[in-house]
Amino acid sequence: NGTTHQLITECALYTITCDYLNKIYKTNIQTPTITNGSCPTSISDSLKQAFKKQSLDWIQYKLTIVYITAKNELVDAEEQTNAPSHFDSESFTNASQLILDRYTSAINAVKLNEFDDANEFFGRMLHTVQDFYSHSNWIELGHRVPHSQLGVSKIIAGIATPSQRTCTNCVSGTSTCENNVDSSILNANLLTSGYFSLLIPKQSSKPKGKCSHGGDLDGTKTFDAIGGINKDTPASVHGYLHYAAAQTAYLATYNTLKQFWNNITDKPFGNFLSIKACILPILLNNSLISSTKLDHNIILQINDSYVYTTLLQRLQNSSEKFYRLAVIVSYPAIDTYYKTHCVAVATKKHITIDIFRNSTMASTQLNDYGYDVSRLTGGLYVHRFNATTAYLNDIQQLYAKQPPGMVQTLDHLTRQRTNKTLAVNIDQTCKQLYIEFVTAKKTNPFLLQLQALNKSPLTPVLLVNTPFYKVYTLENISVFGLWDVVYFDDTVNHLEIRLSCLSDLKCYSIVSVHNANNVHSGDVELHGNIIQGHKAHIETQCYAQSPINDVKMMLVDETGDTVLIAKHIRQHQINHDHWSTKITVPPSKQSFRIKIVSNNGNIQRVSDKLYQTSQIDVSFNLSSVQAYLYYYEHTSISYTMKNYAESSVSLTLLAKDTNNYFEEKHYILSPNQIKTDTVWLYPIPNGNTTNSDTQQQQTDLLALTITSGLGNNYDILYYPLHPLMGGTSCLKPQYFLSFICFLHIFRK
Incomplete structure (x- = not known):
């Protein structure tokens, strides 16, 4: 495969990290000479040793490198037919503008400490930068250094005209194709790039005489x-x-990183790469306790009713990803307007939220302690938990044993049946197994075994023992394959089970839908609800030491039953650990997770995120929004709602900042009705204005939340009957879509 986007991006990130450590930490890492766009493995070893010597967090850094690289590679899958994303079809002006847009978005995200967003924008932007050298004729023109204006300004000059012949006919695989760029283009030093149409031959996709991209997937090459x-x-x-081309793309990637570092300065650049010390604070009883070892799974205890405000601040201020967070909640929330924002931020950062309701009394149906957030992010909801020092220490020790990015969910389901057997595949990468139980009734420790035909049973050890939450663990697993998880207790009938293991085989799946704006062109990851009956596709990326093959994807509901088996799974042509498949969303109200099974059924993984289907679609138009306002100014956001349901629905829009309600609007939408409206936002500064000439900046958090009504109206979020919640749906009204932004308010 030669040098891929992954290798180019990793190499540039490694070399810029060497520069950063040498400058900030006074290390003396020798950067190897790069000749073909990829780094030798020795550079990773050198960095790992330097991180260890400086007590820096190697795991979080590596996860960030993987995250940036994955976002780069996903452009080929999610934006395959968007020409500017790849400099295809002579889209130099739009492609160079796309680079500027994403570069600016990355800088703005850093300013707001949204480093995960910055990683994504930057990774996607780098893909387009790199494709310039592979898809245009820059290399054929004799250049071996990056284009000086790429990433600095739009390319509007030095491009072949739309009617100008740029290539001559040739036969692929012969020497005639080595010199098929038209001599007039080369002599005039003009830029051109290949036209591309996915698979289906389309003469209309390419003007006569223009170059094609070429290759098996290109429908214009004939x-x-x-x-x-x-x-x-x-x-x-x-x-x-x-x-x-790969070497020049590497140089361009490295130069772009260096420019980015210079733009955002030293400390933010270190945070962008997750270069930080291993010591992290644990927030316990509103007191900071220093941790002497790597401990990303922080326990957050909330002792007031601002549950989602506190949780949202914690999630937004964290640059870490891929970990589990335990939240102890003592009072029902009064700030549910931030609920879905918490879900969106958590799922984007791959953070699983476990909620422990701090009470020994049963909860009532209408009180909101965070059940939705735990359920939708793949967490557990422990409905009765006594937050004593002993129990909190048990939870803290459990999370400390689960490094970020290493905990992989094998299965997660709610059992409403009397059948006490659960089958699970344990593969050879599983170093330690965790089996967690949340029970509806108070239970004593019970015997738990893993049983299989012609194998001696395995008996996990009880690690955490509370009346309604128990954790069993199995270490040093030496026998692998399909096992039945059998628990011997007749009183344990209604329970939630999560099985996970510590593994260096990491798989992450996302559902993508189409979005046509310039910054996020093509298909993008879905963070809200998915519309019933609509088209979408699943992207799965695995990181493993050994090859993954024979991949099957399916949607499973919360009881573990299969909802849909995906067909026509396509393995990525260059990155063989990446698979795509198109699906039609089930037409009924359902919730589902993505399950993959591979290597002839010997490996299984289940996504943490729980997807909800909906029949209401809402889109916000942000083109006219002013992000920076004087206190006397206002701005507007327009939005469109569509009801795909067969009956009318009642909806409410609430616009609120951290201190005030701006506006509340009510709607009744008939079947298939589309409604467009606008909400005006009037930011109210904190305190009185002064006569000082010094401008003061206030950042305000704004939430737009649309909810369904009560009574017989359509429930946007679908809640199945849950045995742990008394067999009833809970928490209405049910929030299904929110939009969040920052308003920067200037005042004198």
Whole structure:
């Protein structure tokens, strides 16, 4: 495959990290000479040793590198047919503008301490930067250094005209294709790039005489000019220039990182790369306790009714990803307007939230202690938990044993049946197994075994023992395969079970839907509800030491039953640990997780995120929003709602900042009705204005929340009958969509 986007991006990130450590921590890491766009493995080893010597968090850094790289690679899957994302079809002006847009978005995200957003924008932007050298004729023009204006300004000059022939006909695989760029283009030093149409031959997709991208997936390669000019791999049409293009793309990536570092300064750049000390605070009883070891699974105890405000601040202020967070909640929430924002931020950062309701009394149906947040992020909801020092220490020790990114969910389900057997595949990467139980009734410790035909039973050890929450663990697993999890207690009939293991085989799945704006063009990850009966596709990325094969994807409900088996799973052509499949969302009200099974059924993983189906769609138009306002100014946000249901629904929009309600609007939408409206926002500064000439900046958090009504109206979020909640649906009204932004208010 030659040098891939992954290798180029990793190498540039590693080399810029060497520069950063040498400057900030006075290390003396020798950066190897890069010749083909990829780094030797020795650079990773050198960095790991330097991190250890400086007591820096190597795991979080590596997860950030993986995250940036994955967002880069996903552009090929999510934006495959969007020409500017790849500099295809001579889209130089739009593609260079897309780079500027995403670069600016990354800088703005850093300013707001939203480093996960910055990682995503930057990773996607780098893909387009790198494709310039592989998909255009920059290398054919003899250049071996990056384009000086790429990432600085739009490219509007030095481009072949729309009617100008740029390539001659050639036969792929022969020497005629090595020199198929038209001599007039080369002599005039003009830029061109290959046209691309996915699979289906379309002459209309390419003007006559223009270059094609070329390759198996290109539907334009058989039309004049026949052939192609891409340099994606050594086997590509212009593969003889592959390593020259890869090396130049590496230099451009490194230069862009260096420019970004200079723009945002030292400390934010270190946070952008997650270069930080291993010591993290634990917030317990509103007191900070220093942890002497790596402990990302912080226990957050909330002792007032501002549950979601506190949780949202905690999630937004954290640059860590891929970990579990335990939240102790003592009082029902009065700030439910921030609920879905918590879910959106948590799922974007791959944070699983376990809620422990701090009470020995049964909860009532209408009180909101965070059940939704735990359920939708893949967490557990322990409905009765006595937050004594001993129990909190048990929870803290449990989370301390689960490094970020290493905990992989094998299965997660709610059992409403009398059948006490659960089958699970334990693969050879599982170093330690955790089996967690949340029970409806108070239970004593019970015998738990893993049983399999012709195998001696395995008996897990009880690690955490509370009346309604128990954790069993099995270490040093030496026998793998399909096991039945059997628990011997006749009183344990209604329970929630989560099985997970510590593993270096990490798989993450997302559902993507189409979005057409410039910054997030093409298909993008879904963070809200998914519309029943609509098209979507699943992207799965695995990181493993050994090859993953024979991948099957399915949607499973909360009881573990299969809802849908995905067909036509496509393995990524270059990144073989990446799979895509298109699905039609089930037409009925349901919730589901994504389950993958691979290697002939020997490996299984289940996504933490729980997806909800809906029949209400809402989109916000942010094109006219002013992010910076004087206190006397106002701005507006327009939005469109559509009801796909067969009956009318009642909806309410609430616009609120941290101190005030701006506006509340009520709607009744008939079946298939579309409604567009606008909400005006009037930011109210804290305190009185002064006569000082010094401008003061206030950042205000704004939430737009749309809810369904009560009574017989359509329930937007679907809650199945839950045995742990007394067999009834809970927490109405049910929030299904929210939008959150920051208003920067200037005042004199």
